Amino acid sequence: MILVTGGLGMIGAHTARALADLGQQVVVTAHRSTAVPSFLEGEVVVEQLDVTDRSAFLELGERYDVTGIVHLAGSIPGDDPVAYFRTDTAGLFNALDAARTWGVRRFAVASSLGVYIGQGESPWHEGIPLPAVELPHLIIAFKKAVEPLTTHALQGSGVQPVILRIGSTWGPLMDPESPFNFVPPYVSAVLQGETPDPLYAEDGGDSCYAPDAGRAIALLMTADALNHETYNVSSGRPLAHRELADALQQPCKSGGQANPHLDISRLRADTGFVPEYDTAQAVAHYVAWRSGNAR
Structure with missing residues (x-):
């Protein structure tokens, strides 16, 4: 156990x-x-x-x-x-x-x-x-x-x-207004019918569902x-903000620069781990979850 x-x-x-x-x-x-x-x-x-x-x-x-x-x-x-x-x-x-x-x-x-x-x-x-x-x-x-x-x-x-x-990391059970990850608050705004401030398309960095x-x-x-x-x-790849905006059909601003992300070569080599969710799949899964759950 x-x-x-x-x-x-x-x-x-x-x-x-x-x-x-x-x-x-x-x-x-x-x-x-x-x-x-x-x-x-x-x-x-x-x-x-x-x-x-x-x-x-x-x-x-x-x-x-x-x-x-x-x-x-x-x-x-x-x-x-x-x-x-x-x-x-x-x-x-x-x-x-x-x-x-x-x-x-x-x-x-x-x-x-x-x-x-x-x-x-x-x-x-x-x-x-x-x-x-x-x-x-x-x-x-x-x-x-x-x-x-x-x-x-x-x-x-x-x-x-x-x-x-x-x-x-973000996803089901995270505080939707968390100060530690911008994704849940961004999704929350969209779910509440608001238009969040446009993201810079090329901004981003490490992200894992x-x-x-x-x-x-x-x-x-x-x-x-x-x-x-x-x-x-982590996922082993950076999340570009344009991916998140596209998944939620929101506008982006041009420009921006990605922050560093984690290399998961060790994890992949020793366990065979491959992420199951890409950005669009993660957003769709999370939106479905939030439709019936507060966080």
Whole structure:
């Protein structure tokens, strides 16, 4: 059985569904809301858990034969950065403690494409140096710290670490007014009958539809062998804003320049991952989902 913490969030829920589709038994944790999205109903076991509670976390191992952990649980920073770091570090340490105690096969943890900020080379691949630059957000700072904490904590344990440098992911269950990705708010405006501000046609950058991101993570957890500890998780191609506008029949402005995107050669080589959705298919799927769901 594979444990997915934060398994009812956007990436977690799609990861859990992909694991179930691959024939895995899955238990997901959620801290506050345990409302299960329709695509997960009957597919997973749900446990309400505060991942900062070490005893409660370790008790899961008494009820389930957990063979792998995908740690995606996290909080949103408030006004106190120390409180945010304390909370999410406690959750990470408890997950690592559980991985070592239970002797799981693999421990995957969410990092971010934000660790590459400041690196001018594009596309971003796992072998390029990570720049020592000021980071724009507390979440990215924490994700960058997660990587060495995880690999060092698991050394000599027999547990294989899998660092997930997750790209700019959007899709069902994301906050439709999210400040972290412009696609859901743009789609929301169209669905509400508004005309969003025209996008620059050539602007864009990394993008991955959530069901594809979940399937990539599931493949990393179930592959017979992995040749690396760190993997980019995304579509492997930049999303040009003209593609999004065309899919929603909206006008564009000429000009713009794409931002870097993630190279997924490692992911593809070790798992055979190929994205299922192109931009038009992702937009159509998301619009259909939003027609019956608030987020």
